[in-house]
Amino acid sequence: MLPIAVAVLASVVGLAIVAVFLTSSIDYYCNVDEIGVRDGCDDARRVRVQGAVDEGSLQSRGGITTFVMSFNGVSLPVDYEGEPGGVFQECIPVVAHGRIVDGVLVATRIEVKHSNEYEAENADRLAQAEKSACS
Amino acid sequence: MNTAPSHVAVASIRGTGTGATRVLGAISLALLVWLVVSALFLTPADVVQGDSVRIMYVHVPAAWVAYLAFITTAVASGCSLVRRHRTLGFDRVAGASAEVGVLFMGMALVTGSLWGRLTWGTFWQWDPRLTTTLFLFITYVGYLAVRQVDVDPQQRARRSAVIALLAVLEIPLVHFSVVLWRSLHQEASVLNADGDVRLDDLMLFTLFSGVVAFTLVFAWLVIHRQRLTALADTERVIGLDSAIAVRRAEVAR
Numbered sequence: 454m455l456p457i458a459v460a461v462l463a464s465v466v467g468l469a470i471v472a473v474f475l476t477s478s479i480d481y482y483c484n485v486d487e488i489g490v491r492d493g494c495d496d497a498r499r500v501r502v503q504g505a506v507d508e509g510s511l512q513s514r515g516g517i518t519t520f521v522m523s524f525n526g527v528s529l530p531v532d533y534e535g536e537p538g539g540v541f542q543e544c545i546p547v548v549a550h551g552r553i554v555d556g557v558l559v560a561t562r563i564e565v566k567h568s569n570e571y572e573a574e575n576a577d578r579l580a581q582a583e584k585s586a587c588s
Numbered sequence: 589m590n591t592a593p594s595h596v597a598v599a600s601i602r603g604t605g606t607g608a609t610r611v612l613g614a615i616s617l618a619l620l621v622w623l624v625v626s627a628l629f630l631t632p633a634d635v636v637q638g639d640s641v642r643i644m645y646v647h648v649p650a651a652w653v654a655y656l657a658f659i660t661t662a663v664a665s666g667c668s669l670v671r672r673h674r675t676l677g678f679d680r681v682a683g684a685s686a687e688v689g690v691l692f693m694g695m696a697l698v699t700g701s702l703w704g705r706l707t708w709g710t711f712w713q714w715d716p717r718l719t720t721t722l723f724l725f726i727t728y729v730g731y732l733a734v735r736q737v738d739v740d741p742q743q744r745a746r747r748s749a750v751i752a753l754l755a756v757l758e759i760p761l762v763h764f765s766v767v768l769w770r771s772l773h774q775e776a777s778v779l780n781a782d783g784d785v786r787l788d789d790l791m792l793f794t795l796f797s798g799v800v801a802f803t804l805v806f807a808w809l810v811i812h813r814q815r816l817t818a819l820a821d822t823e824r825v826i827g828l829d830s831a832i833a834v835r836r837a838e839v840a841r
Contacts, residue, residue, distance in 0.1 A: 459737065463730030467723050480770045481715040503770075538709030540636050548772060564708045569774040570786040571641060573632035 482548045486527035496553045502529060503548045503566060511543050522547060522558075530557045537563035604815035612808050619801035626794040640706035641791075643699050649798035651696035651721075653806045655759055657689025658728060660810070662756035665749035676821065679745035682752055683735050684813035686728055688806055693725045708772060716765040717773035724762050727755045741821065 483494035485504035494500060504522035511520040518533045520543075531549050541547065541563060551560035605613075627645035634641035661682045668678035700718070701711045712718065735748050766775045777786040778795070785792060823831060 459730065459733050463727065463733070467726055467730075470719065470723055470726070479716060481713075481772055482770055538705070539707050540638075541709060545636070562710070564710055564713065564772055566772060567636070567707050567774055568786075569777040571637075571644070571777060571788065571791055572635045573788045573791070574635045574638065575632065 485522055485524035485529045488527075488529065488553065499550070499552050500558075501548050501550050502558060503546060504529065505546050506541075506543045508543050518563075522549065529553075531560050531563075532557055533560040533563055537565070539565040540567070541565050604812045604819070609808060609811055612804060612811075616801060616804040616808050619797060619804060623794065623798050623801050626790075626797060631790050631794050632788065637707055640703055643703040643706075644791075645794055645798045647696055647699040647703060648795055649802040650692045650699065652799055653802040654689045654693035654696055655763070656803065657685045657692060657806060657810075658724070658752075658756055658759060660685040661689065661731075661752045665752035668745050669749050675745050676741055677818075679741070679748065680814040680817045680821070681810065682748065683732075684810045684817060685806075686731055686735075686752070687813060688809045690725065690728050690732060691809075692802070692806070693721070693728065697721065697725060713772050715772040716769040717762070717771045720758065720762040720765045724755075724758045727758060731755055 480493070482501040482503040483491055485502055487494045488500065488502060489496045502522065504524035507521040507523055507528065511518070513519075513536070516534060518535065518537060519531065521528050521530050523529070531551075533549070533551075537547070546566040546568070548564045548566050549558055549560040550562040550564075551558050553559075623645060627642050631642065631645070633639050664678045664682035664685065668675045668682060671678065700721075704713075705711045731748060731751050734751060735744060737744070739747075763776075765771060766773055778792070787795065
C-alpha cells in the first residue's frame with residue numbers, strides 16, 4: 454500500500470507543478486508584434502514580451518533603464534527600474550515581464566534570451582560582432 | 589528467485605572492482621582531467637557569454653548522461669519484466685542507473701541555474717524546459733523512494749519496473765520542450781532539428797569529450813553500484829549469523 458501511496462503522491466506533486474506553473478508558461482512569451490493580437494497576449498494584463506533591443510536605444514538615467522525592443526518590424530518602448538542582469542546589451546533578444554502603460558512596457562524583470570550559437574571570443578570576432586550586431 | 593553465492597564466495601569478495609572496472613575507471617579519470625584542462629584553459633571564451641560558456645562543458649554532458657541513465661533504467665526494467673529468471677539482476681541495474689541518473693540530472697539543474705544567472709540574469713524561471721526537467725528529476729526521486737520501500741525484492745522489481753517504463757516517457761517531452769513551446773532556454777546547438785552544429789571546433793570537441801567522459805563515469809558508477817546492491821541482497825539472504833560465521837572462518841585462517 455505504501456509504495457502505491459508514494460507513487461500517487463509523486464504523481465500528484467508532478468501534476469501540480471504542471472497545472473500551476475507550466476500552464477501559465479507553456480508558451481513562455483509573446484513577441485512584440487503579437488501584443489493585442491494573439492490570444493494570451495492581451496495588453497491589458499501582465500505580459501512577457503520578447504524582442505531584440507534596438508541599437509542606440511539603450512539609456513540609463515537615475516536608476517531607470519530605458520530601451521526599445523522590436524520584433525518583426527514592430528517596436529515597443531521599455532522602462533525598467535534597475536540594471537538588467539546577465540549578458541544584457543543592445544541587439545540581443547530579451548524577454549521583459551511587466552504591464553503596458555500608455556504604450557510603454559513598465560518591466561519588473563528583464564531576462565536575456567541567449568541563442569544556441571557559441572562563437573569563440575577574439576579580436577576579429579568582437580569587431581565583426583559589433584559591426585553586424587543589429588544587422 | 590535469488591541466486592545467492594556461497595559463503596566462501598562472499599568471503600572472497602574484497603570489493604566491487606575488477607580488472608575491467610579499474611581500466612574503465614582509469615580511462616574515465618584521464619578523460620575528466622583532459623576535460624578540465626580543455627574546458628578551463630584551452631577553449632576560448634564565448635563572444636557574448638565570456639567565460640560562463642565553460643559551464644556548458646559540464647551542463648550538457650550531465651543532462652545527456654541523465655537521459656542515458658533513465659533510458660538504461662527503462663530498458664533494464666523492461667528486461668526484468670520479460671526475463672523472469674533474471675529479474676533481480678536487471679532490477680539492480682535499473683536501480684543503480686536511476687540513482688546515477690538523478691545525480692547527473694541534479695548536476696545539470698545546478699549548473700544550468702548558475703549559467704542562467706550569468707547569461708539570462710536569473711537563476712530560475714518556470715519556462716517549459718526548466719519546468720519539465722525539474723518534473724523529470726522529481727519523478728526519478730520518487731522512483732528511488734519507491735525502491736526503498738521494504739517489500740519482497742521480486743515485488744519491488746515489478747513495481748519499480750512499471751514506474752520506470754512510465755517515467756521514461758517524459759524524456760521526449762523534456763528534450764523537445766524547446767521546440768514544442770517558446771522557451772527562455774535555447775534550442776539544442778547539436779542534434780537540433782535542422783542538423784546544424786552551432787559551436788566552434790574546439791568547443792564542440794571539448795563538449796564531445798565531456799559527453800564521452802561522463803558516459804564512462806556513468807558506466808563505472810553503475811557497475812559498482814549494482815554489484816554493491818547484489819552484495820547487500822546476498823547479505824540479507826544469508827543473514828547476520830552466516831556473515832559472522834564467515835568472518836570467524838576468515839579470522840581463524
